[in-house]
Amino acid sequence: MSLVLVSVLAVTPNGFAGTRSCDQIRINGSNVWFPISIRHEGAENLSGVFPDLAQKIFRSMQVDVAFGAEVPWKRVFVQLESGEIDMVAGAYHTKDRARNYVLSSPVIKEPVAIFVRADMTDRPGSLDELIGLQGLAPFGATFGEEFDNFAKEHLTINRQSFDDFSTNMELLVDGKADYLVIARHAGDMMLKDLGVEGQVEALPWPALENSLHYMFSKKSPCLKHISAFQKELEKRVEAGEAANMMKAFNTSTRGQE
Structure with missing residues (x-):
């Protein structure tokens, strides 16, 4: 046990x-x-x-x-x-x-990914490089103390309550934010459901696992x-x-x- x-x-x-x-x-x-x-x-x-x-x-x-x-x-x-x-x-x-x-x-163990638009030229290479950018995350989601504490102190992340979590991905596609924080598999599924796989992609490094x-x-x-x-x-x-x-x-x- x-x-x-x-x-x-x-x-x-x-x-x-x-x-x-x-x-x-x-x-x-x-x-x-x-x-x-x-x-x-x-x-x-x-x-x-x-x-x-x-x-x-x-x-x-x-x-x-x-x-x-x-x-x-x-x-x-x-x-x-x-x-x-x-x-x-x-x-x-x-x-x-x-x-x-x-x-x-x-x-x-589930990786948490940072999703960005595919045409983003200056891509963040670490959590520190998200500072100053506008982020999104699902309402009510918590990813663990280390990330949540870092985000609270350093990041600007909008967590609105939507009927459909996919709305966050749509806002990213529309340029309303610079990145989206979400579980990797869930984010990949959203891309497929919305038909925007060529427009948004996950950064090669995970926010955390x-x-x-x-x-x-x-x-x-x-x-x-x-x-x-x-x-x-x-x-x-x-x-x-x-x-x-x-x-x-x-x-x-x-x-x-």
Whole structure:
């Protein structure tokens, strides 16, 4: 079992401060984070690497799963904090999240990219060279303390709340900003969906690479399942299942082009 889980469970031995029984695991996540967690138009359930892998693991444990309704990303963590849901299927590690929730061991590492217009002549070669430029990032997104603290102190990044995260990419294409900070796979998918692959591209260096985890509510009545979930998760990650699922999603998407 990971040290993260051991330390938190030691503080909450009974696992739940409320009255709801654990008849199923209630999961929510991002609606638009390809291929981590996505919700297709009109679909009730989430799909993607993290929701699909969680379902496989809980199915092997004979535990039922239910997905929460579509809500904004920041609202998902309000649900987790209150115990309205039991788990978030995929989120970056931060110190605050490690303190407030029960984190699984790392599942994958996801590079965060800086996207710029292809005709940009003086391209930034580091985070320091983003200083003075106008940036964009998804509303509510956090990429880890190191980048977030640097951005807060040195960068100008507009984080507006849009119904569709792709609006940020459209603003970049239209010249309303100099760069967009977003998870690499999600950004690549946006380029394909919008048909602007020749107009925008990721810089060759990542802004950072952060680990992605499942996150459990400390108020969940289902904390009793975490040890078994973690054991099965570690076995599957070590066997390469999560990495293979990432590749499969990307391959199937390329095949649809």
